[in-house]
Amino acid sequence: MTTPPLTHLLEDLRLAAISRALDDKEIALQKQNRAFFQISGAGHEALCLGLARSLRAGHDWFFPYYRDRSLVLGLGVSPLAVLLQAVGAAEDPASGGRQMPCHFGDPARHVVSQTSATGSQILPAVGCAEAGRYLLAHPGIGARATASADEVTYVSLGEGATSQGEFWEGLNTAATARLPLLIVVADNGWAISVPAAQQQPAPISELLSGFDGLHVEQVDGTDYAATYEIGRKIVASLRAGDGPVLLHATVTRPYSHSAADTQSKYRTESDLDDEQARDPIRRMARLAVEAGLLSESGVEELLSEARAEVDAAAVVALAAAPPDPTTATRHVVSLPRWPVLRDGSQRDDGGEELNMADAIRRCLHEIMAADERVRVFGEDVADAPAANLDQVEGKGGVFGTTFGLQRSFGEDRCFNSPLAEANIVGRAVGQAVRGLRPCPEVQFFDYIWTAMQQIRTEAATLRWRSNGAFSAPMVLRVPIGGYLSGGAIWHSQSGEAIFTHTPGLLVAMPSTAADAVGLLRAAFLCEDPVLFLEHKHLYRQPTSRSPYPEEGWILPFGRGALRRRGDELTIVSWGATVGRCLDAAAGIEAENGTSCDVIDLRTLVPWDRQMVADSVASTGRLLVVHEDVRSGGFGAEVAAWVADECFHLLRAPIRRVAALDTFVGYSPALEEIILPQTADIADAIAELTAR
Ligand SMILES: Cc1ncc(C[n+]2csc(CCOP(=O)(O)OP(=O)(O)O)c2C)c(N)n1
Numbered sequence: 001m002t003t004p005p006l007t008h009l010l011e012d013l014r015l016a017a018i019s020r021a022l023d024d025k026e027i028a029l030q031k032q033n034r035a036f037f038q039i040s041g042a043g044h045e046a047l048c049l050g051l052a053r054s055l056r057a058g059h060d061w062f063f064p065y066y067r068d069r070s071l072v073l074g075l076g077v078s079p080l081a082v083l084l085q086a087v088g089a090a091e092d093p094a095s096g097g098r099q100m101p102c103h104f105g106d107p108a109r110h111v112v113s114q115t116s117a118t119g120s121q122i123l124p125a126v127g128c129a130e131a132g133r134y135l136l137a138h139p140g141i142g143a144r145a146t147a148s149a150d151e152v153t154y155v156s157l158g159e160g161a162t163s164q165g166e167f168w169e170g171l172n173t174a175a176t177a178r179l180p181l182l183i184v185v186a187d188n189g190w191a192i193s194v195p196a197a198q199q200q201p202a203p204i205s206e207l208l209s210g211f212d213g214l215h216v217e218q219v220d221g222t223d224y225a226a227t228y229e230i231g232r233k234i235v236a237s238l239r240a241g242d243g244p245v246l247l248h249a250t251v252t253r254p255y256s257h258s259a260a261d262t263q264s265k266y267r268t269e270s271d272l273d274d275e276q277a278r279d280p281i282r283r284m285a286r287l288a289v290e291a292g293l294l295s296e297s298g299v300e301e302l303l304s305e306a307r308a309e310v311d312a313a314a315v316v317a318l319a320a321a322p323p324d325p326t327t328a329t330r331h332v333v334s335l336p337r338w339p340v341l342r343d344g345s346q347r348d349d350g351g352e353e354l355n356m357a358d359a360i361r362r363c364l365h366e367i368m369a370a371d372e373r374v375r376v377f378g379e380d381v382a383d384a385p386a387a388n389l390d391q392v393e394g395k396g397g398v399f400g401t402t403f404g405l406q407r408s409f410g411e412d413r414c415f416n417s418p419l420a421e422a423n424i425v426g427r428a429v430g431q432a433v434r435g436l437r438p439c440p441e442v443q444f445f446d447y448i449w450t451a452m453q454q455i456r457t458e459a460a461t462l463r464w465r466s467n468g469a470f471s472a473p474m475v476l477r478v479p480i481g482g483y484l485s486g487g488a489i490w491h492s493q494s495g496e497a498i499f500t501h502t503p504g505l506l507v508a509m510p511s512t513a514a515d516a517v518g519l520l521r522a523a524f525l526c527e528d529p530v531l532f533l534e535h536k537h538l539y540r541q542p543t544s545r546s547p548y549p550e551e552g553w554i555l556p557f558g559r560g561a562l563r564r565r566g567d568e569l570t571i572v573s574w575g576a577t578v579g580r581c582l583d584a585a586a587g588i589e590a591e592n593g594t595s596c597d598v599i600d601l602r603t604l605v606p607w608d609r610q611m612v613a614d615s616v617a618s619t620g621r622l623l624v625v626h627e628d629v630r631s632g633g634f635g636a637e638v639a640a641w642v643a644d645e646c647f648h649l650l651r652a653p654i655r656r657v658a659a660l661d662t663f664v665g666y667s668p669a670l671e672e673i674i675l676p677q678t679a680d681i682a683d684a685i686a687e688l689t690a691r
């Protein structure tokens, strides 16, 4: 075993002491109500610092856990930076006072802003590692997106977090793709008050022995010489391309889980005393004394110097100003500067008429040809195994929208994912962080829920939580909706309102082939995650066919379309109900001359408030129609906004026509009553315009 160079030992003992002093300082500040939360890195210092010695800030990539305080110190983050976050200062470089302490983020050092969700960071880390490989294979992509042949992606988590499904989804791809990913499981024996034995049938390294493609190592994480040594060994193997490594490290947790926890409520005194004997700082100090580097009093001096340094940094941090309250909504999304449109709608250039599915497919081909950053992946999106390609037609998605992409652009640009939605979206987050423009697909909206953590917690919050330092631009394509006769509860759901209720996401839902193309092109210009909802029923409907828009025409987000002109009522809709609104409006006008404006919003975040307000100003009445269930649907948002802003213009109450507050039934008799039909819309028009 190599002994760590004495200079490293001394420097790392000093950093460990600073890390512990930061914990103590934050705990004191929290008691004084000058910090508002505390979570310690105590007991994990020797592990983090021993590993940091082999890793390189700004070269490797880091997805740390909240216990990795000493790792980021080892990477060069200053104690002041850490304290600025603890006191919630505007100058907190990781989040501008938005995130709790120990939620690190430092673009220059490649420390990616983290969430509190235990275990979810592993999938973005997998995406980051695979992006590095992709960037090396595609060097023409550009200066912002670079990679090194020997880079490593580091991700860590506690033993408790290894119970999360996302952890296993991450291991799956790390091992299958043999990624240069270092997964550190810092096992302190507890997940808040739950002992490790209640998490899993065996310690994680035992559970994983024999996991093909994954090297599993163990270390006593309180022994600096051992963590230093194993760090050198495994990082060298990762740099050499030998595949992912999971390091199971036993550590201690001398302090309670967080400031909100009192561990004496569930841990015995003797347990805590035993841990004290294994305290990593004590052990590092003993090593330094045994090596003749420090005397006993020299150790005391080092510890008190660390406390003094932290005290001095705390004085500066406490003097820092809090964030300006008016900045609270800054960096939620950053819409692009849209190209100027000639006339606000696509030119009908007599191009080939296509249905929506074919138009989307063609558009994806066009976008992938133009932009090497774009990768399409999801379940069944590829054509066929490479060896079969010259003998078969190819699949290209269950709706055929990705047909031919693999054949045209290769297997590293269009590929099948495991059957795991969190895996799909989480990997996209990591790729986006590296400057790629992923285009993940969730096969059916009905199965999006397993990806919810990645969509809402990881992707949607990244820009805001990092105060604009990171973002996760991706175009997440999702077939949605019913009217399929037989789609039933698992293939016909809507639910866009759940996502319009998530700040940080942009949401598009086109109803024509041309709009789908214009919005898809626009989506790839966005610097934020876009949920691109493609209505399954409209994929092949004659009414949504249109000429393929001319090259370069894009449809900016937030522009509705006035599909029909009228005087007496404004109807607002999107997706598959737009056509039903048009039919109902045409029917009534033919019957009794009552005419309606029909607005297709096309995007829901942002939505065209101005177009709706202008229309309501002329009609004085509003009906909102959508396929999603009525209660809490996006129609409620449109109605509330109009009631707030246009109340003086209204001559009648606002009405909604939407799905019943239930699920979509299999029997056509059930589907018909549950989903809004043309006759329901016609009834609402008649009722409202009679007022
Ligand atoms: C997905 C999720 N569920 C629950 C929590 C609340 N929580 C925060 S830390 C924690 C325990 C984590 O234990 P472990 O992974 O062993 O890490 P340790 O705190 O021991 O370092 C829990 C339950 C969370 N942050 N995220």
Ligand SMILES: [Mg+2]
Binding pocket: 158, 159, 160, 186, 187, 188, 189, 190, 191, 192
């Ligand atoms: Mg733990």
